[in-house]
Amino acid sequence: MPELPEVEVTRQGIAGPLKAARVLAIRLGKPLRWPLGCPPDALHGLVLGDVERRGKYLWLPLHAAGDGAGRAAGGGLLMHLGMSGSLALLQPAPPPGPHDHFDLVTERGTLRLNDPRRFGAVLWSPGLDLPPAAPLLARLGAEPFDLGFTAASFHAALQQRGAPIKAVLLGGQVVVGAGNIYACEALHAAGIHPALRADRISRPRAARLLAALRETLARALALGGSTLRDFSDVHGAAGAFQQVAAVYGRAGQACVRCGGTVQRRVQGQRSTFFCAGCQRR
DNA sequence: AGTTAAACCTGGTTGC
DNA sequence: TGCAACCAGGTTTAAC
Numbered sequence: 001m002p003e004l005p006e007v008e009v010t011r012q013g014i015a016g017p018l019k020a021a022r023v024l025a026i027r028l029g030k031p032l033r034w035p036l037g038c039p040p041d042a043l044h045g046l047v048l049g050d051v052e053r054r055g056k057y058l059w060l061p062l063h064a065a066g067d068g069a070g071r072a073a074g075g076g077l078l079m080h081l082g083m084s085g086s087l088a089l090l091q092p093a094p095p096p097g098p099h100d101h102f103d104l105v106t107e108r109g110t111l112r113l114n115d116p117r118r119f120g121a122v123l124w125s126p127g128l129d130l131p132p133a134a135p136l137l138a139r140l141g142a143e144p145f146d147l148g149f150t151a152a153s154f155h156a157a158l159q160q161r162g163a164p165i166k167a168v169l170l171g172g173q174v175v176v177g178a179g180n181i182y183a184c185e186a187l188h189a190a191g192i193h194p195a196l197r198a199d200r201i202s203r204p205r206a207a208r209l210l211a212a213l214r215e216t217l218a219r220a221l222a223l224g225g226s227t228l229r230d231f232s233d234v235h236g237a238a239g240a241f242q243q244v245a246a247v248y249g250r251a252g253q254a255c256v257r258c259g260g261t262v263q264r265r266v267q268g269q270r271s272t273f274f275c276a277g278c279q280r281r
Numbered sequence: 282a283g284t285t286a287a288a289c290c291t292g293g294t295t296g297c
Numbered sequence: 298t299g300c301a302a303c304c305a306g307g308t309t310t311a312a313c
Contacts, residue, residue: 002306033289033308056307083307084291099291117290119307136309163284172308179306228306229293269286271304 002081004144004177005220006231006239007056010087013234014111015051017089021106022047022065029101032113033082033121037132043124046074048106052128055140055176056080059128060104075126077104078133082119088112089234116230141174144213149175151207158198158206165201166194167268169213174198177217181226181241181248184273186213188247188257193281194272219244247273 002010026040049061058081063074081087093110096103102113102122113120125133141157142149157174158165168174169183178186187194189212192205201209225231225239228249232238242249246256251264251273260277 006306030290080307082290083305085306115290116292117305117307119289121308161283167284170307181306226306231306268284270307 002056002085002231003179003182003220003226004053004056005182005217005241006086006225007053007058007081008221009225009233009239010081011051011053011058014087014089017108018048018060018106018111019050020047021108023062023104023106025103025105027096027103027105029096029099030118032101032115032118033080034123034132036122036124038124043104049076054128054137055143055172056179057137059133061128075124075130076128076133078121078123078125078128078136079113080121081113082115082117082121084117084230085113085115085120086230086232087234088114088232088236114230139173140176141172142176144175144177144210144217149210151203151210154210155201155203155206158201161198163198164195164267165192165198165209166272168198170268170270175210175213178213180270180272181228181245182213182216182220184248185245186216188274188279189216191278191280193276193279194267194274196281247275249273 023043023046026043045065046062047065052059058079059076061076089109090112091109099114099116100112101115104111123132161168166183169178190209192209220241223240224233226241227238228242247262250262253262255262255275255277258278260275262273262275265272
């Protein structure tokens, strides 16, 4: 499910309610991508701080109760929603279903991860800048809404890449946040062919692509993300972006901009949707 | 080094 | 109706 907008919608839904909540218990379901990395009991009594997002990861800081400015005790949970994960904040929490694989029970509700495909992850790390979290985040590129990330730096990074621009966007080593839906949509909005080599994109077109990516992600965020199958926000509400997608999932239909036919092709073992009429190499 | 395939899983849809 | 094949929002790991 989740690309940056869906993860950010999730973060915004849980950050306020969980702030300063004390952990009462952990419940584990079937295995996720990695083991938790600590005994579940070790989290009892820890208190949640401000939930952060890095790329498509969520970071839930946890510190010892009554730990004012003293010890650097604690760490946090690094969470990823994988392909089919979503978080819900439940109060009270009903009995877990067959795809509910992680519960963080707090005094202010239960944060529950539902993930049918189990590509998601919940990982304890003593710090965001320490293993095992650090090596996972180290490969990530710039945050798309970071004001320090400019068209010039985007263009410079693209110059180092010989892969198709669609693959570069998906890879997340230049800029994070775009998954298959928003990579397709941003490229369409920018009028760039998905198979164009990244290092052949001119400075003006790179600027246009960065602007298109930001607009696409911001619009999706405003619409609560995309719900293709099973994504929902923490209150169970579906996103609406998929209803306004220009190319994603629209193979064979008319391009909303030029009237051409939207094509589907497989690129790096992922479906790419684009319009050959108005997306140029 | 850098790109491409395989792997991790389940479930829904499509087609014979 | 049954069943096989294919498809799906992601990322790591192994193989060219």
